[in-house]
Amino acid sequence: MTTKPRGRxxxxxxxxxxxxxxxxxxxxxxxxxxxxxxxxAMGISAPSLYAAFGDKKALFEEVVQAYAVSYGAYGGRAFEEEPTARGAFGRMLTEAADVFTDPAHPRGCLMISAAINCSNPEVEQALRDRRNSNLTSFEERIRRGADAGELAAGTDAATLARLFGAVLQGMSQQARDGATRAELEAVADAAMLAWPAVPAATD
Incomplete structure (x- = not known):
């Protein structure tokens, strides 16, 4: 006698x-x-959604985790692969222009746009924590560049990190408003003009 598997x-x-x-x-x-x-959108029933993912908040948390290692992974790759801090930030902004305007998916950055008008304090805080974590990683990459002699001593790494965070968030919103890839690439190029000059070599 065979036993039927439990559940559907x-x-x-x-x-x-x-x-x-x-x-x-x-x-x-x-x-x-x-x-x-x-x-x-998912083509499933509400009971199936709850059974597989939990409630809406739990599903969103899983979505954000998956997004961070897929569509949102361009910044981490740039920081790991580019030999200089300037190269890393330039590549991050250029690739953001591509990702934010790719017609294969919605425009902008999910972690930035999904937080707009959010009334759930836990979700809002989780997204804020991720954005602040990104700023911390920006600052750390700038400090590594400074330690390697790429930036002048006394460069304000925290302010520079926040500047590039603001540029990235602005690019996301402009993409949502219809900015093209070329227009955002021009913004990225303009932002890199604010990068501190390499210290002059001394004899």
Whole structure:
């Protein structure tokens, strides 16, 4: 006598559903994306969503984690692969211009745009913490560049990091407002003019 497996097998691909949820949150933000919007985008029922992902907040947290290592990974790659701090920041902004305007998905940055008009304090704080963590990584990369002699002694790493964070956030919003890749690349080039000059060599 054979034993029937317990429960019904899941009738959808979890990774595909997560990607579809990412697109919904990215396009509409956390606050205005309802569970009905999510189930419609993911092609699943509400009970299936809750069973596979938990509630809306838990699903969004998983979406953000997946986004950070996929669409949002360009900055980390630039910091790891570019030999200089200036090269890393220039590449980060240029690649952001590409990602933010790619027609294959919603415009801008999910972690920036999803926080707009968010009334859930936990979600808002989690997104703020991620953005602040990015600023910390910016500052650390600048300090490493300074230690390597790429920037003058006394360079204000914290302010420079915050400047590039502001540029990145502004590029995201401008992409949402319709700025083209070429226009954002021009912004990136202009922002790099603010990079401190390399210290002059001394005999």
């Amino acid at each position: 097998p899941r009738s959808f691909d979890r990774l595909t559903a997560l990607e579809q949820a990412t697109m919904a949150f990215w396009e509409h933000g956390y606050e205005t994306t309802s569970v009905s919007d999510l189930t419609r």
